[in-house]
Amino acid sequence: MLAIERKREILSKLNTNGKVIVTELAKEFGVTEETVRRDLEKLDNEGLASKIYGGAVSKKGPVLELPYNVRVNVNVDEKEIISELVAEHVRDGDKLMLDSSSTDIYIVKKLKAKKNLTVITNSVKILLELSDKPDFTVLCTGGSLKEGSLALSGSSAEKMISSYHVDAAIVSCKGIDMTLGVTDSNEADGQIKQAMFASADKKILALDGGKFDNKSFVKLCDVSVLDMIITDKAPSEAWQSFCRENGVELIYKNIQAEGN
Numbered sequence: 057m058l059a060i061e062r063k064r065e066i067l068s069k070l071n072t073n074g075k076v077i078v079t080e081l082a083k084e085f086g087v088t089e090e091t092v093r094r095d096l097e098k099l100d101n102e103g104l105a106s107k108i109y110g111g112a113v114s115k116k117g118p119v120l121e122l123p124y125n126v127r128v129n130v131n132v133d134e135k136e137i138i139s140e141l142v143a144e145h146v147r148d149g150d151k152l153m154l155d156s157s158s159t160d161i162y163i164v165k166k167l168k169a170k171k172n173l174t175v176i177t178n179s180v181k182i183l184l185e186l187s188d189k190p191d192f193t194v195l196c197t198g199g200s201l202k203e204g205s206l207a208l209s210g211s212s213a214e215k216m217i218s219s220y221h222v223d224a225a226i227v228s229c230k231g232i233d234m235t236l237g238v239t240d241s242n243e244a245d246g247q248i249k250q251a252m253f254a255s256a257d258k259k260i261l262a263l264d265g266g267k268f269d270n271k272s273f274v275k276l277c278d279v280s281v282l283d284m285i286i287t288d289k290a291p292s293e294a295w296q297s298f299c300r301e302n303g304v305e306l307i308y309k310n311i312q313a314e315g316n
Contacts, residue, residue, distance in 0.1 A: 057085050057086070059095065062081075062085055062087075062092075063095060063098070065085075066081065066095060066099065066112075067099070067104060067105075069081075070105055070112065070113070074113060074114045075108075075112065075114065076096075076112050077110060077111040078092045078110055078111050081095075081111075099112065100112065108230070108241065108272075109230055109266075131266070132162075133288075134265065134266075134289075135159050135162040135288075136162060137289075137309050138162070138163070138262050138263075138264065138286055138288050139159075139162040139165065140166060141286050141308070142163045142167075142226060142260070142262055142286050143163070143166040143167055143169070145284070146170060146173070146224070147170075148170050148171040148172055148173070149171070149173070150222075150223045151173075151176075151220075151222040151223050152167075152174065152175050152176070152222055152224050152225070152226060153175075153177065153217065153220075153224070153225040153227075153255065153256060154175060154176075154179065154182055155179065155225075155226075155228065155245070155249050155252060156179035156180075156181070156182070156205065156206065156248075157179075157227065157228035157229075157262075159262050159263065160226060160227070160228060161182060161185065163262060164182050164185050168185075168189060171191055172191050172193075173193075174193040174194075174222070175192060175193070175194050175195070176216075176217065176220055176222065177194070177195075177196065178196075178197040178199060178207055178209060178213050178217075178248055179207060179208075180201070180206040180207070180208065183196055196208070197212075197213035197217055197248075198216055199212050199213030202244060209244040209247070209248050210244070213248060214247055214248065214251045217248065217251040217252055218251055218254065218255060220255055221256075222256050223257055224256050224257065224258040224259075224260055225249075225256035225259055225260065226260045226262055227249045227252055227253070227260070227261060228261070228262050229249070229261060229276060230267065230270065230272035230273075231267050231269075231270030232261070232267055232268055232269075232270065232279065232285075233269060233270065233271050234279065234294075236271050236275060237276065237278040237279055238261060238275070238277050238278075238279065238281075238282070239271055239272035239273065239274060239275050240272055240273070240274050240276055241273050242274060243274050245274075246274035246276050249276050250276055253276075253281065258284065259277075259281060259282050259284070260282075260283065260284045260285075260286060261282050261284070261285045261286070262285075262287075263287055264288050265288055265289045265291060268287075268291050268295055279298070280302040280303065280304065282304050284304065284307060285299065285304055285306050286308070287306075287307070287308045288308060288309060289308055289309060290308050291306070291308070
């Protein structure tokens with residue numbers, strides 16, 4: 057299939073479904089995922105679609121995100137690296153808040169090796185993952201189950217989060233930009249993450265390297281609000297300098313205590 061034919065087919069799917077997924081398009085077209093990503097990048101540059109994590113959405117519809125069961129299988133190697141690095145910065149007995157991002161489910165699998173953790177989460181998946189840890193104290197935020205995800209949100213979830221104080225909040229996001237800050241795809245998830253950060257001594261952002269210099273719909277916070285960014289690989293020199301200037305500890309594979 058020629059590139060122009062793929063373009064027409066992708067636009068047709070976007071008009072019909074509102075979104076497309078890289079892995080599905082690659083299988084359907086018989087091309088690599090990288091080829092599909094380039095196709096989506098061109099459509100984004102032409103203003104015909106909006107690239108998001110793992111796919112793209114239509115410019116005509118509301119802001120969307122890919123289903124959880126798709127996101128959890130995207131960039132698995134990167135999430136494994138991030139989860140190992142996060143685990144190195146969690147101590148036995150710590151009290152934590154974890155959001156419902158696909159990255160945090162990988163993180164919590166590594167944290168199961170710790171002892172006597174307290175975990176507060178709005179993720180149904182994390183609750184199930186920790187159901188066999190009798191030495192952990194696991195608290196659910198409650199709230200409304202968001203369609204197409206395993207996340208709880210709403211005012212009752214935010215109220216529960218704000219009533220606790222923890223050692224660290226570990227969240228992910230859809231994009232991080234030097235000017236706009238940390239962003240996410242929808243307001244409901246954004247408000248939960250903001251509440252978690254407000255309740256934590258240490259604010260940890262865990263994200264793969266592909267999210268640097270990306271922008272999404274809802275601003276969570278300025279980069280300077282963060283205490284630590286944990287990612288899978290070294291970001292650009294500009295980002296390393298930016299983090300140092302803003303007092304944010306940058307952790308990535310083989311490098312710790314960046315800027316010390």
